[in-house]
Amino acid sequence: MKPSVKDALIAKLTALGDDELILAHRNSEWVGHGPILEEDIALANIVQDELGHATLWYGLRKELDGSDPDQLAFFRDANEYRCCELVELPKGDWAFTMLRQYLFDLYEALWLEAAQHSAYKPLAEAAQKIIREERFHLQHTRAWVERLGLGTEESNRRLQQALNFQWGYAQQLFVPIPGEELLVAEGIVPELGPIRERWLELVTRHLQNADLKLPINPGYQPTSRAYHTEHLWSILAEMQSTARWEPEAKVW
Amino acid sequence: MTALPTTEQVWEALARIPDPEIPVVNVVEMGIVREVQVDGSRATITMTPTFSGCPALHLIREQLEQTARSLGFAEVEVKTALFPPWSTDWITPEAKERLRRYGIAPPKPTREGGALIALEAPPTPCPRCGSLDTTLTSPFGPTLCKSIHVCNRCKEPFEGFKAV
Numbered sequence: 507m508k509p510s511v512k513d514a515l516i517a518k519l520t521a522l523g524d525d526e527l528i529l530a531h532r533n534s535e536w537v538g539h540g541p542i543l544e545e546d547i548a549l550a551n552i553v554q555d556e557l558g559h560a561t562l563w564y565g566l567r568k569e570l571d572g573s574d575p576d577q578l579a580f581f582r583d584a585n586e587y588r589c590c591e592l593v594e595l596p597k598g599d600w601a602f603t604m605l606r607q608y609l610f611d612l613y614e615a616l617w618l619e620a621a622q623h624s625a626y627k628p629l630a631e632a633a634q635k636i637i638r639e640e641r642f643h644l645q646h647t648r649a650w651v652e653r654l655g656l657g658t659e660e661s662n663r664r665l666q667q668a669l670n671f672q673w674g675y676a677q678q679l680f681v682p683i684p685g686e687e688l689l690v691a692e693g694i695v696p697e698l699g700p701i702r703e704r705w706l707e708l709v710t711r712h713l714q715n716a717d718l719k720l721p722i723n724p725g726y727q728p729t730s731r732a733y734h735t736e737h738l739w740s741i742l743a744e745m746q747s748t749a750r751w752e753p754e755a756k757v758w
Numbered sequence: 759m760t761a762l763p764t765t766e767q768v769w770e771a772l773a774r775i776p777d778p779e780i781p782v783v784n785v786v787e788m789g790i791v792r793e794v795q796v797d798g799s800r801a802t803i804t805m806t807p808t809f810s811g812c813p814a815l816h817l818i819r820e821q822l823e824q825t826a827r828s829l830g831f832a833e834v835e836v837k838t839a840l841f842p843p844w845s846t847d848w849i850t851p852e853a854k855e856r857l858r859r860y861g862i863a864p865p866k867p868t869r870e871g872g873a874l875i876a877l878e879a880p881p882t883p884c885p886r887c888g889s890l891d892t893t894l895t896s897p898f899g900p901t902l903c904k905s906i907h908v909c910n911r912c913k914e915p916f917e918g919f920k921a922v
Contacts (some may be wrong), residue, residue: 525797544896544906550898553893554812634843635807646897
């Protein structure tokens with residue numbers, strides 16, 4: 507592998523892992539606070555899966571540059587993270603959380619579906635593993651979006667509000683990282699353009715069926731993953747405090 | 759000097775390690791142990807994760823290593839393989855029956871190449887009374903591999919193993 511391609515792949519794997527890790531940690535804030543017990547458990551399951559996916563992406567990076575996944579998660583500062591801004595946003599209400607997870611799950615499922623054919627075998631294998639779990643997430647969050655959209659005036663209003671707010675942020679999922687064109691040219695990662703088209707088509711059809719108003723004027727659309735919202739600093743401060751205080755803290 | 763165990767004996771020893779989350783089945787019949795290689799005083803075990811975020815994976819890995827060491831191997835390596843991805847189709851029929859008797863509805867056979875969103879799934883039989891009149895309460899349960907159901911005939915809630 508050419509050094510320029512390898513560097514781009516390391517950066518892409520970092521971005522993939524960072525999205526999963528930060529979204530997982532953000533949603534873990536619901537544990538013990540879910541609207542009903544089953545949903546508390548369901549979201550905790552989804553969070554645990556996403557953490558598993560982050561581990562897989564960081565693990566692939568480790569094979570390339572030897573970096574330790576725990577070091578990446580707990581000892582990097584916010585400006586070294588490469589997550590998108592959508593996953594950093596505070597958890598909001600249940601509608602906000604479910605909508606974000608739905609928008610992300612659909613993007614992730616479509617990306618993984620295409621990435622299963624990656625020319626880089628370890629990435630293709632990880633995609634084939636992860637997509638089996640992602641199916642359950644999408645099924646669940648899609649049902650929630652429908653339930654809230656078609657529920658009461660209040661639930662529809664809250665979901666629409668969340669959608670108007672998140673729409674511009676969600677577009678960042680489809681912005682290639684610097685050097686991503688090298689990976690696309692080598693067949694290592696799928697091109698984001700066609701994935702965005704399918705995502706847009708499915709999201710629009712599904713949300714309109716759930717009585718939500720689209721299209722939406724996107725407003726603010728973040729582009730570079732080198733910049734973050736202020737929320738990333740506070741979530742990292744909380745997430746990393748134990749490890750930084752006691753680096754020998756063990757998994758169990 | 760005592761002879762080191764054969765590959766078959768290593769498999770037998772590993773088959774005595776219970777699944778940390780569902781102790782009625784062992785890690786071999788769950789399809790978690792993929793390969794055992796014995797080369798002199800060295801044993802290499804290949805395992806595969808069930809669900810990628812399963813917290814029991816660390817424990818399973820440690821137990822595989824300890825078990826192989828207790829058999830006398832000087833060097834033990836536990837490798838992880840992601841491919842082909844673990845499937846509940848690999849759980850042996852005996853283990854599925856033990857899951858059912860334990861109160862967990864065993865996984866149904868998976869359909870490969872299915873769409874992202876499954877169509878209306880066939881009902882999961884109640885592991886207690888066998889009734890097909892059951893309702894899925896939530897596709898997510900107390901562990902990543904299970905869903906929650908309720909039987910409309912015997913009125914008992916039960917867990918089901920997700921088919922992946």
